[in-house]
Amino acid sequence: MPLDRPRLPALVLTAIAYLLLKALLYRAAGLFDVAPNASAWYPPIGLMLAFVLHSGPAAIPFLFIPSDLLTYGTVTSYSLLIIPQAIIVGAAGLLLRRWSGESPLGSAKDVIIFIAVAVAAETLLFVASTAAVQAITARNISIAGNLNFAYWLGDMSGMLLCTPVFLAVFHITRPSGGPAGPWIMPGAQTALRAAGLSAAALLAWFLSHDLLSTPASSYFLLILPISAAGFLWGFGASTLTAFLVNGGLVLLMHDRLGTAEAIDLQVFMLAAGATGLLLGALGSTRTELLGRNAQLAHAIEAAPLGIALLERQAGGVQVAFANRAFLRFNADAAPIIQRLRPGEGFEGDMEVDGRTFNWTVKRATASPSGETLIAIQQDVTEQRRREKAEQHQRRMAAIGEIAGGLAHELNNLLHPVINLSQQARREAGLEIVPASVRRPERLEKALAIIEESARNSARLVRQVLSFARNDEEGDGGTELVGALRDVVALLTATLPPSFTIAMTSDTAAVRVRLTRTELSQIVTNLVVNALDATGQRGRLSLHIGRPADGAVTVTVEDDGPGIPAGNADRVMEPFFTTKPHGQGTGLGLAVVRDLLLRRNATIALVTRAPQGARFVLTLAEHC
Structure with a gap:
């Protein structure tokens, strides 16, 4: 695993601190012996694990350096015990890092996992070390022996009590302070409290332990400061208090206990270490929850809602x-x-x-x-007022665009009025027309079309005024098939004979949300576009469908040259036209799309040139 260049200085500082501490702790190991060959705790094992947790795989090579080589400059056969230690402790550290990242003691769950991995690793290390000693001394050593159990207790206490403390020491070597968090790095005030609490507890124990039947019977008194530190100040304070209490206890009991009493002391120290870790984890979790709850309560109180x-x-x-x-x-x-x-x-x-x-x-x-x-x-009073004002401004801005569309639509509606009024004049005899060619039935039909076009023009004007006043047209929907037949009949009477319209339907009747005026506008615009595209010589088909999804579709298709692919995506933009200058406003399809969108309907162009233009209108059925 390559080492990042920015982390190299931190690794060098940490490695130097590790080697110095290891040499110092190994030389002072005699202070921790409470009986011959029985160590109350063995800090170097916790130092090794903390180094791996802090530095990762880069720390592994340094673990294989024997302590006696660092301290005395000599190596013996027992120095080979560093090999299983380095392998097992290194593997445990890497496993914890993989599980919890660079903050392996940052939650209650992480602490429980740490204790479980430490117990498993130390047990495996004890078995491997015993086998190595048997190979070196050629003697059979009972693993279950009382003295060997004391070794396991000492290493286990050193791993549980020292790892968090040395991890905090190594954290100081980070140039940026790193992400260790308050669990690992207690503040200066918390550290002073832990030191004072530990000193007071050790003094009370030293003055009272001789009054009890055995020294071991007074060990339980030292659980109190560890528990109090964890409850009041969290994980960092609890582990530091456990470390100081147990270190002071070892120094106070040096050369005063036999092996049996030393084992009692070790059992207490192991229990104290595990208790400190668990109570500290619970205390930090409680403190974090209280802090979050306080922040949440403050945020709710200060919220404008x-x-x-x-x-x-x-x-x-x-x-x-x-x-x-x-x-x-x-x-x-x-x-x-x-x-x-x-x-x-x-x-x-x-x-x-x-x-x-x-x-x-x-x-x-x-x-x-x-x-x-x-x-x-x-x-939301002011917000709703602003929304209404903005809506009004948008409507007023739209009036300008609608004015252009209105002119386009009125031109379509007035076209038959002008043409048919001239025809009516001729038919009524207002112009010089021979009696033999006068046809009263055509006069009646022409007048009917004129009236219908005038009425549609009035409806269109009312619709624009309604939009400007923000009125909603209240209607019960329109029967689509009949309305389209009327529109087709009206258009057929006014269009040249060379252009025909055919209408088919899959349903006899269906009601949609569009009004008759809107349907007339939509179809008229599409027909006028088709008329211009075919040079007034073509055919337009109109089909009403009912797809399986329950929608209503109107397909309008002509046999003209179609719309080029380059213009297909823009044909419905306002003021975009493919007609020569002066022959189109570019508002026909824009008006159609706007009318449909306001009624929750859509229009889509589904063909490309050289096919004829085919538009599919998807309408919402009126309930």
Whole structure:
């Protein structure tokens, strides 16, 4: 695994600190012997694990350097014991790093995993070391022996008690301080508290332990400062207190205990170490939760939104909690609650004393005795006013565009009025026409078409005025098949004989949300475009379909040259036209699309040149 260049200085500093500490601890190992060949705890094993946890795979080569070589400059056959130590402790450290990253003691779960891995690694190391000693001395050593169990206890205590402390020491070598967090690095004030608490506990123990029947019977007194440190100040303080208490205890009991009493001491120290880790983890978790809860409570109180918890029980609904904003709004939840049915929420605006409030009420928890609701209230009076003002501005801006579209539509509607009025004049005898060619039935039909075109023009003007005034047209929908037949009949009477329209339908009748005026506008625009595209010599087909998904489609297709691929994506843009200058406004298809969008309908061009243009209108059925 390549080492990042920015981390190289930190590794060098950490390695130097590791080697110095290892030499110092090995030389002072005699201070930790509470009986011949029985170590109360063995800090170097915790130092090795902390080094791997801090530096990762780059630390492994340094683990194989024997302690006696560092301290005395000599190597013996027992120096070979460093090999299983380096392999097993290194593997345990890498496993913990892989599991929890560079902060292997950053949560209660990580601490439990650390204890489990430490116990497994130390047990495996004890078995491997015993086998190595048997090979070196050619003697059979009982693993279950009392003295060998003392070795396991000493190494286990050193791993549990020293690893967190040395990990904090190595963290100092990080140039940036690193991501160790408050669990590993307690503040200076917390460290002073832990040191003072440890000193007071050791003094109390030293003065009172001789008054008890055996020295071991007073060890339980030292659990109190470790527990208190973990509960009050968290993991860093707890592990530091356990480290100081056990170190002081070893020095106080040096050369005063036999092997049996030393094992009692070791059992206590191991229990104290595990207790310190677990209580410290719980204390840090508790502190973090309290801090988060305090931050959350402060944020809720300072929030500009009104936030409240409502409790619904058999007797009704009560406000269990409300922040200042909710109370300042003088919010009465009764109108909202009356709308709620069990298990449902509410979201919408309410008017209260000329102000507009937006409410969101959702169920948070439910139980057989009732349910808890969370209510969020916001004063949106100014926001709604701005929205209405912006909507009005958009409508006024749209009036300018509609004016151009209105001119286009009125031109289509006035075209038959002008032509047929001239024909009616001729038929009525206002012009010099021989009696033999006068046809009264044509006069009647022409007058009917003129009237219908005039009425459509009036409807179009009313529609524009309604849009400008922000009025909604209230209608019960339009029967599509009949309305399109009427439009086709009207257009057929006014179009040249060289251009024909054919209409087919898969259904006898269906109601849609468009009005008759809107349908007339849409079809007229499409027909006029087809008429221009075919040079007034072609055919247009109109088909009403009912796809399987329940929608209503109207397919309008002509046999003209079609729309080139380069223009297909822009044909519905306002003022875009493919006609020569002066022959088109570019508003026909834009008006069609706008009318359809306002009725939750769509239009799509589904063909490309040289095929004829085919438009598919998907309409919403009127319920």
